[in-house]
Amino acid sequence: MAPTSQPLPAGEQRGSLDSSVDSNALEKAAKKEPAAGVTQNEFDVYGNEETADIKYRTMVWWKAAALMLAETVSLGILSIPSVFATLGMVAGCILVIGLGAIATATGYMIGLFKLRYPHVHNMADAGMILWGPVGREVLGAAQVIFMVFICGSHVLTGLIAFDTITSGASCSVLWAGVSAIICLVLTIPRTLDGISYLSVASFISILAAVFITMIGVGVAGHQGGVTVTANLSFASGFLAVTDIIFAYAGHVGFFTFIAEMRKPEDFSKALYCLQVADTTLYLVVGIVVYAFAGPNTVSPALGNTGTTLRKIAYGMALPTIMIAGVINGHVCAKLVFIRIFRRNGVKSRHMTTHSWVGWLTWIGICFAIWTMAFIIAEVIPFFNDLLGVISALFASWFTYGISGIFWFHLTWSRRTTEPLNILFLY
Numbered sequence: 001m002a003p004t005s006q007p008l009p010a011g012e013q014r015g016s017l018d019s020s021v022d023s024n025a026l027e028k029a030a031k032k033e034p035a036a037g038v039t040q041n042e043f044d045v046y047g048n049e050e051t052a053d054i055k056y057r058t059m060v061w062w063k064a065a066a067l068m069l070a071e072t073v074s075l076g077i078l079s080i081p082s083v084f085a086t087l088g089m090v091a092g093c094i095l096v097i098g099l100g101a102i103a104t105a106t107g108y109m110i111g112l113f114k115l116r117y118p119h120v121h122n123m124a125d126a127g128m129i130l131w132g133p134v135g136r137e138v139l140g141a142a143q144v145i146f147m148v149f150i151c152g153s154h155v156l157t158g159l160i161a162f163d164t165i166t167s168g169a170s171c172s173v174l175w176a177g178v179s180a181i182i183c184l185v186l187t188i189p190r191t192l193d194g195i196s197y198l199s200v201a202s203f204i205s206i207l208a209a210v211f212i213t214m215i216g217v218g219v220a221g222h223q224g225g226v227t228v229t230a231n232l233s234f235a236s237g238f239l240a241v242t243d244i245i246f247a248y249a250g251h252v253g254f255f256t257f258i259a260e261m262r263k264p265e266d267f268s269k270a271l272y273c274l275q276v277a278d279t280t281l282y283l284v285v286g287i288v289v290y291a292f293a294g295p296n297t298v299s300p301a302l303g304n305t306g307t308t309l310r311k312i313a314y315g316m317a318l319p320t321i322m323i324a325g326v327i328n329g330h331v332c333a334k335l336v337f338i339r340i341f342r343r344n345g346v347k348s349r350h351m352t353t354h355s356w357v358g359w360l361t362w363i364g365i366c367f368a369i370w371t372m373a374f375i376i377a378e379v380i381p382f383f384n385d386l387l388g389v390i391s392a393l394f395a396s397w398f399t400y401g402i403s404g405i406f407w408f409h410l411t412w413s414r415r416t417t418e419p420l421n422i423l424f425l426y
Contacts, residue, residue, distance in 0.1 A: 045121040045259050045338065045347075052352035056191050059261045063196035065270035067257055067327055068250055070199035073278050074206055074324030075153055075300075076247025080282045081289035082299035086240040088230040092286055095244050100279035103248040104271065106403035110251060111267040113406040114258045121259045122335040123252065123398065130409060139402075140335065143252055146394035147332035148369055150249075152376030153390065154325025155179045157300065159377060161314040161321055164303070173378065179322070180374040186326040187333065187366045192260045195323075195330060202323035209302055209317035210285050216305030216313070217292035224294025242391035243299075247282060249395035250274070251403070253331040329373070333365045 049055045059067075084092035113126065120126050124140025131138075158179025159172050166175075189195060217223075232240075258264045290297050293304045302313040340361060341348035350358035380389065 045119055045125075045342065046352065047347050049352065053354050054190055054352050056193075056260045056352075057262055058191065058193040059196060059257075061261065061263070061266035061269045062273075063193060063199075064257050064261055064267065065273040066196050066199040066203060067192060068254075068270055068274040069277055070202035070320065070324050071253055071327045072248065072250035072274060073281060074202065074320045075150075075157060076243075076249070076278070077206060077210060077281055077285055078157070078300035078302065079243040080247060080286040081293065081297045081301045081304065083240045083243050084286045084290035085293070085295055085297035086230065086232060086236055088227045089287070089290065090228050091230070092290070093283060095241065096247075096279065096282045096286065099244055099248055100275060100282070103251070103399055104275040106400055107251055107254060107271045107275070108268060109403040109406050110254045111258065111264075111271065112410065113403075114255055114267070115264060116410060118264070120255055121338055122255050122331075123402070124335065124339065126255065126402070126406070130405060140339070142394060143335060143398070144332055146252055146390065146398065147328050147335075148372050149376060149390045149394070150328045151183070151325050151332070151369060151373035152380070154183065154321055154328070155370075155373045155377035156380070157321045158182070158318070158325075160300065161318055164314045165311050167311075176374055176377050179325075180370045180377075182322050183325045183329060183373075184366055184370040186322060187329045187370070188363060189330075190362060192257065192327075192330065195327060198319075198323045199327065202320040205316055205319035205323075207281075209313045209320070210281070212309060212313045212316060213302050213305055214285065214288045216309040217289055220292065220306065222292055222294065223296050226291055226294060238392075239388045242388045242395070244282075245395050245399060246391040248278070249391065249399050252394075252398040253328065256331045256334055325373075329366065329369050332369055333362065336365050337362055 046052075046056045049057060080092075080096070083095075087095065114120055117125075117129055120129070122140065123143040124136045127135030127137075127139030129135075155176050159176040162175035162178060163170075163172060186195075186198070254267075257270075258267050261267065285301065289301055289304055296304075298304055302317060303310055305313060338351070341351045341358070349355065350361070
């Protein structure tokens with residue numbers, strides 16, 4: 001195909017992209033300049049918001065970073081100490097650092113893909129560009145299922161937290177229901193900007209909880225020896241690695257976060273803040289808790305202390321358990337909501353106005369998501385097993401696999417003229 005200087009219309013597919021075309025497209029995308037033959041509604045998922053009642057593109061980069069931290073660190077950090085206990089100290093550190101570095105690169109590629117195609121709001125839109133209608137349906141369904149399972153893991157963790165705090169004063173079904181209802185109520189705001197402030201509280205919450213846990217295991221002293229390496233079965237090693245993958249599995253919501261930023265080109269700032277913070281926290285918490293708890297390390301990590309400190313830690317962690325689940329539920333609901341009210345690049349007024357149809361649809365979608373999450377939490381009532389199922393089915397693909405395809409899509413035509421491009425992301 002002959003190179004052209006015009007960016008592609010929304011939804012058009014092409015397997016190659018000239019380097020000059022790529023640069024021009026990224027520049028135009030960053031400046032919000034519509035390309036020839038592309039309407040404004042096709043060019044941006046929310047269209048012109050000047051007269052909109054509900055404005056979505058309001059987040060600055062640090063709010064996006066807060067959302068990403070709350071979404072990613074919340075449950076992922078709770079499984080890391082048990083990963084170190086399974087794999088050994090050396091392998092645990094290598095995998096946390098290595099997979100974190102790769103997650104940074106793949107997240108950066110998602111940002112580039114979004115700038116190249118500003119109308120992309122979710123993985124379904126990306127699938128439409130890569131493989132047409134079939135790709136849209138496959139990636140869209142996979143994203144919805146993945147995020148519903150993540151919501152289920154938050155309901156399960158909420159159940160564990162309430163049960164621990166109350167010393168089993170009531171049945172698990174009740175606490176799962178309470179967790180799901182709280183998350184449902186907090187998911188109702190229609191924009192991520194409103195949830196971003198809750199994300200700050202969520203991050204402080206998980207920090208306080210893990211610090212209490214580290215202090216608790218430190219006071220209790222060493223409970224057993226620490227292994228540098230480990231002899232383990234394929235199944236246990238595989239489950240441990242998938243737990244680390246889940247700890248970096250925030251990429252599935254990146255397109256939606258960027259779509260609601262004032263300046264999408266600032267996404268890299270938020271990404272670097274996320275990756276530095278989560279990799280550092282995973283290393284510190286994993287090493288400290290495992291060093292003191294030894295082979296008796298349990299998951300979630302907050303259970304490694306005595307009864308009193310365990311209750312305090314879970315009490316401090318409740319905000320992050322709920323709010324991080326809300327972020328995932330919101331992104332999932334937004335995908336379905338946009339799919340309903342955006343047709344062929346043209347948005348419905350119900351997306352940006354306080355109409356009864358818009359609000360009832362939004363609340364109905366949120367209710368369905370958290371109902372399914374409640375059912376999943378009751379069906380798979382084991383924390384590590386649920387994380388392993390989610391990671392094996394979806395997390396590794398969305399966090400590490402799909403970005404490689406984005407890279408090939410953006411740079412395919414340069415493979416012969418610039419062979420060294422295979423070594424670089426951009």
